[in-house]
Amino acid sequence: MIRDALALAAILFGLGLVGVLVRRNILFVLMSVEVMLSGAALAFIAAGARWGQPDGQVVFLFILAMAAAEVSVGLALLLALYHQYNTLDTNVASRMKG
Amino acid sequence: MLFLLWLVPAAPFFGAVLLLLFGSRWPRKLVALVGAASIAVAAAAAGGIAARFLIAPPPGHALTLHLWTWFSTGGFHPEVALYLDPLSLVMILVVTFVAFLIHVYSIGFMAGDAGYSRFFAYMNLFVGSMVTLVLAGDLLLLYLGWEGVGLCSYLLIGFWYRDPANGRAARKAFILTRVGDTAFTIGILLLFHALGTLEIPQMLARAPAVWAPGSGFAMAAAALLLGGAVGKSAQLPLQTWLPDAMAGPTPVSALIHAATMVTAGVYLIARMHLLFALAPKVQMAVAIVGAATLLLAGCSAFVQTDIKRVLAYSTMSQIGYMFLALGVGAWPAAIFHFMTHAFFKALLFLGAGMVIHALRGEHDIFRMGGLRPVLPSAYWTFLIAGCSLAGLPIVTAGFYSKDWIIASAAGNTALWVAALVGALLTSLYIYRLIFLVFFGPRHMPVAVKPGLAMVIPAWVLAVLSIGGGFGRAHFAALVTQAAVGAESSALTSGLASLAFLAGLVLAWAWWKRAAVARPAPTFVERFWYAGWGFDWLYDRLFVRPAMSAAAIGRGDFIDGFYRGIARWFGAASRALSRTESGNLRWYAAAIAAGTALFLAIAVFL
Numbered sequence: 001m002i003r004d005a006l007a008l009a010a011i012l013f014g015l016g017l018v019g020v021l022v023r024r025n026i027l028f029v030l031m032s033v034e035v036m037l038s039g040a041a042l043a044f045i046a047a048g049a050r051w052g053q054p055d056g057q058v059v060f061l062f063i064l065a066m067a068a069a070e071v072s073v074g075l076a077l078l079l080a081l082y083h084q085y086n087t088l089d090t091n092v093a094s095r096m097k098g
Numbered sequence: 099m100l101f102l103l104w105l106v107p108a109a110p111f112f113g114a115v116l117l118l119l120f121g122s123r124w125p126r127k128l129v130a131l132v133g134a135a136s137i138a139v140a141a142a143a144a145g146g147i148a149a150r151f152l153i154a155p156p157p158g159h160a161l162t163l164h165l166w167t168w169f170s171t172g173g174f175h176p177e178v179a180l181y182l183d184p185l186s187l188v189m190i191l192v193v194t195f196v197a198f199l200i201h202v203y204s205i206g207f208m209a210g211d212a213g214y215s216r217f218f219a220y221m222n223l224f225v226g227s228m229v230t231l232v233l234a235g236d237l238l239l240l241y242l243g244w245e246g247v248g249l250c251s252y253l254l255i256g257f258w259y260r261d262p263a264n265g266r267a268a269r270k271a272f273i274l275t276r277v278g279d280t281a282f283t284i285g286i287l288l289l290f291h292a293l294g295t296l297e298i299p300q301m302l303a304r305a306p307a308v309w310a311p312g313s314g315f316a317m318a319a320a321a322l323l324l325g326g327a328v329g330k331s332a333q334l335p336l337q338t339w340l341p342d343a344m345a346g347p348t349p350v351s352a353l354i355h356a357a358t359m360v361t362a363g364v365y366l367i368a369r370m371h372l373l374f375a376l377a378p379k380v381q382m383a384v385a386i387v388g389a390a391t392l393l394l395a396g397c398s399a400f401v402q403t404d405i406k407r408v409l410a411y412s413t414m415s416q417i418g419y420m421f422l423a424l425g426v427g428a429w430p431a432a433i434f435h436f437m438t439h440a441f442f443k444a445l446l447f448l449g450a451g452m453v454i455h456a457l458r459g460e461h462d463i464f465r466m467g468g469l470r471p472v473l474p475s476a477y478w479t480f481l482i483a484g485c486s487l488a489g490l491p492i493v494t495a496g497f498y499s500k501d502w503i504i505a506s507a508a509g510n511t512a513l514w515v516a517a518l519v520g521a522l523l524t525s526l527y528i529y530r531l532i533f534l535v536f537f538g539p540r541h542m543p544v545a546v547k548p549g550l551a552m553v554i555p556a557w558v559l560a561v562l563s564i565g566g567g568f569g570r571a572h573f574a575a576l577v578t579q580a581a582v583g584a585e586s587s588a589l590t591s592g593l594a595s596l597a598f599l600a601g602l603v604l605a606w607a608w609w610k611r612a613a614v615a616r617p618a619p620t621f622v623e624r625f626w627y628a629g630w631g632f633d634w635l636y637d638r639l640f641v642r643p644a645m646s647a648a649a650i651g652r653g654d655f656i657d658g659f660y661r662g663i664a665r666w667f668g669a670a671s672r673a674l675s676r677t678e679s680g681n682l683r684w685y686a687a688a689i690a691a692g693t694a695l696f697l698a699i700a701v702f703l
Contacts, residue, residue, distance in 0.1 A: 020686050029682070094680030 005046030012039030025088045026081060030074045037067050100150055102143050103163050103180050106190055107233060109139040110226035114219045121215025133218030134201040137225055141194035147182070148191050152576075159183060159579050160299065162235050176296055181235030184577040188433060189232040189365055192440045196357040197225045199555035203448050204349040206551030207455060211347075217257065221353065224250035228358035232365060237286050237296040240369075244282070244330070244362060248275050251359050254350040255343045267345035274339040278329015285322030292319070302372045311376050320377035323370055324384055331363030331417050333391045338632045340414055341398075344406040348454060351406060352447035355413040356440040364420045364436055368429040375427065385425020385507075389516040392418030394630050396523030400530065401619070401626045404461045405450050408531050411629075412487065413443060415520060419503050422517060428506035430574045435499040441566050442486040442496055445559035449480030452548040452556070453535060460542060463531060468540030476548065477536050479556040484532050486563040488525035488602070491595040495567030502570060505590045514590075521594050525601025526608075533609040 012035055019032025041063045048056015078088065085092045113136025121129050160183040168176045201221060208217050227250055231243025256268030290296050292315055293304050309316040327333075332340035340360070344351055354360060367374060367384060374381045392415050399411035416439050423432035453469060453476055454461060470477045486496035500521060507513040625631060651657075677688075 017690055021683055021690070024683070090682040093682070 002046055002050045005049075006043055009039045009043040009046065012036070012042060014039075024090055026074075026078050026090050027088055029090065030071065030078070033070070033074075034067060037063055037070075100147055100156065100161055100182070101163065103147060103161070103182055103233070104165060105143040106140045106147070106194065107180075107226050107229040109136045109143070110222045110229065112136060114222035114226060117215050117219035117222065121219055124215065126209075126214055129215040129218055130205040133215075133222060134198065134205060136222055137194060137198040137201050140225070140229065141198045144187075144190045144194045148187055151182070151184075151187055156182075162299070168236075168238070173294075174290075176236050176238040178239055179235035179297070180233040181298060182233065184579065185365075185368060185433065186232050188437060188573075188577060190229055192437050193225065193228055193232065193357045196440050196444050196559070197221075197228075197353060199558055200349050200352050200357070200444060200448070203352075203451070203552050203555040204347075206549045207349055207451055208347065209549075213257065217254075217347070220250055220253045220257070221350070224254065224353060224358055228362070231362055235298055237289065237298060237301070240298070240366075241282070241286060244326070244366075245279065247359050247362055248272060248279065248330070251275075251343070251354055254354075255346040257346050257350065261345075264345040267339075267342040271339040271343050274336050275329045278326045278336050280325075281322045281329075282326025285319050285326065288315070288319050288322060298369065302370070305373055305376060309376050312378060313376070316373065316376040317380055320370075320374050320380040321383070323366060323373070324380055324387075327363030327366045328387060329363070330366075331360050331421070332414050333363070333387050333417060333421055334394065335632070337391060337395070337414055338629060338636060341407050341410045341629060344404070344410050348406065348447055348451035351409070352444045352451070355409070355447060356444035360413060360417055361420075361436050361440070364417065364424065364432055367421075367424045368433055371424070371427070371429045374424070381425055381427065383425070385422050385510070385513055388418045388421025388423075388425055389513050389520075390418070391415065392422060392520040393516055393523070396520055396527065397626045398629050399527040400523065401623045403463055403627075405453065405463050405466070405531065405535065406447075406461060408463070408527060409443070409446050409450060412446070412524070412527065413439075415524065416443065416487070419500065419517065419520065422513060423503040423506055426507050426509065426513065428503065430577045431499070431502040431506050433577060434570055434573055435503055438486065438495040438499040438563070438566050441559050441562040442483040442494075445479055445483035445556060445563055446487065448552070448556045448559065449476050449483060452476040452552055453480075455548060455552070456544045456546055457542050458545045463534045465541050466535045467538045468536070469544070470536040472540070472544045473536075473547070475553045475556065479560045480536070481532060482560045483563050484528045486567075488528050489521055489594060489598050491591070491598065493564060495563055495565065497594070497598075498567035498570055501591050501594050504594055505587050508587065508590060518593055518597050521597040522601045525598045526605050529602050529605035530608060533605060534612075537609070 016032045016034070016036030016039060019035060020029050023029050023032060041060045044056040044059045044063070046056070048054065048060075081090075081093055082088060113132055116132055116136075117129060121132075124132075160181065163180040163182070165178045165180065168178050201218070204217065204221065208214055211217065224247065227243050227246030229243075231240055231247060234240035234243055252268045252272040255271050256265045258264050259268075286296065289301060292308060293301050295301055295304070305316070329336040343354060346354075374384065395411045395414035395418060399408050399415060402408045402411060416435070420432040420435050420439075423429065423435065452473060453466065456469075456473055456476070457466065460466065482494075486494040489497040489500045491497050500517075504514065504517040504521070507517050619627065628634065
């Protein structure tokens with residue numbers, strides 16, 4: 001059972017990562033990050049259930065709180081980006097290149 | 099009262115720090131107030147100390163004020179200590195008082211200058227360094243003041259730094275005096291090695307016990323100190339920086355020539371005169387250097403066309419007198435001449451400054467003329483200072499001090515004749531200058547008249563140029579602490595007076611002829627004008643070889659190695675900066691790849 005759960009978690013994480021890398025719209029990048037977080041959280045839950053420990057669920061709650069914070073910051077950045085450039089394309093905001 | 103001695107160097111330094119930190123934001127009046135008041139405090143403290151010293155002298159007529167130990171390493175504990183004896187007392191009195199008058203004058207002279215607070219900060223620093231040099235009880239502290247004076251002269255000669263020529267003049271002064279300073283440094287090390295201390299009173303007490311008169315060590319140490327003194331005091335062969343140092347503002351020239359900097363060498367030799375007495379040959383060399391500089395500079399002064407350069411060569415020649423006196427062992431005469439010279443030379447520069455100011459920066463004396471009725475204060479003060487410089491008999495200070503030196507040199511006929519010829523030359527060039535600038539037809543309109551801030555200090559100095567020479571017997575008794583009078587003889591005084599008169603008459607005759615038609619300069623005049631070709635010689639001997647050697651050394655393998663390192667880092671930096679694309683997704687990919695890499699390492703290895 002743990003095998004299936006971890007496989008699902010890995011797939012979720014991989015999907016999220018691919019989304020982050022290929023998507024140019026910052027909104028979809030943020031959503032992909034959420035998917036990655038879900039994958040990681042699922043792995044913790046599965047591990048917690050396998051060894052009968054509460055730690056997995058505790059960490060899941062932490063991840064939930066962190067994700068909420070991340071989304072608020074991310075959305076603020078999104079709004080700022082839109083105000084600045086009138087687009088959500090992250091490639092536009094590449095002025096800080098070396 | 100005597101414990102206030104620390105105030106004499108501290109007040110100018112404090113003023114300099116205040117002006118450097120806040121001066122640029124202060125209104126000009128406050129800058130002028132702080133700049134002049136700090137020197138006034140120092141001068142007042144020096145005056146109070148002098149009064150106290152004369153009424154109730156400390157035991158042994160000397161006082162050492164230990165402030166703190168500078169540093170302590172091995173067997174070497176140099177102290178920051180101030181040493182006051184009659185010699186340093188005279189020096190600080192003259193330095194602070196003349197510097198105060200020059201500061202007051204500067205308030206008027208520099209009124210429109212953009213670097214007003216910078217100017218006063220440097221001037222205060224200059225005075226502070228000089229007073230430190232004079233009061234130092236330890237040769238190392240003296241060296242600190244010595245270098246401080248050199249630094250300030252560099253800063254002030256190059257004060258108007260926008261003109262590259264001024265920067266060149268400043269560098270020349272700095273580098274040439276540095277040649278002497280190097281000799282001085284080696285001399286200090288040698289003295290420490292042989293005597294085991296750098297405290298001046300102790301050194302001078304130990305030296306006769308360690309060295310027999312004329313021993314090689316004593317000669318070497320004295321010769322090295324002479325090297326330092328020659329550089330700072332602009333004597334042969336390191337004299338070429340002084341005429342170029344005229345690039346600075348005129349009050350700076352007055353300060354350098356009268357109170358600080360060039361007299362440091364004279365002070366050093368006077369301070370160490372016991373050491374020089376142990377090295378008779380070096381002492382003779384001091385006298386010869388002085389006599390040679392005296393004559394060479396006197397001739398050069400006679401053919402200059404820039405009013406300030408005449409005065410610069412005049413200073414060289416007068417310092418030559420002081421060296422001559424030091425060389426024949428008459429150091430009280432040298433210090434006495436230093437004092438009267440400080441008064442009249444400062445006044446000559448202040449007068450020249452008034453003329454230059456009034457003519458909007460004109461320096462050429464052949465374009466001046468006829469300024470006597472329009473600038474009466476400048477004329478009278480300049481005339482008084484000129485008479486004092488030339489040694490107008492009986493009434494001027496310069497006569498008495500010069501007479502003392504010439505009489506002291508009577509033991510050696512060659513030096514004595516040189517001193518007398520020098521007196522003739524002095525009279526000749528200064529009256530030539532006075533006739534050209536103040537008499538005859540006027541060539542230029544006067545733009546501005548000097549204000550009170552410029553006129554009052556000049557008159558105070560004029561009084562001192564007349565009255566500063568009386569009581570030289572008391573002076574000799576004070577500085578030597580022995581019942582010796584000033585040497586003088588009727589024959590010498592008579593001949594010196596004759597030399598003065600001859601110079602005056604010759605200058606008049608020359609001016610009458612030159613006023614009709616200015617003759618083309620002869621070869622000798624051009625040679626003298628260029629300062630006896632020393633600049634030309636040094637340029638060929640040192641400057642050009644050094645420059646070409648530097649040009650060859652530019653592309654050698656050591657430089658190639660370090661340039662290669664620099665190039666490699668440049669390339670690496672450009673390559674790495676390309677990874678900073680600013681593209682968010684690339685960063686995310688790099689993070690993911692890096693994480694995957696480290697996970698792989700952790701799992702599989």
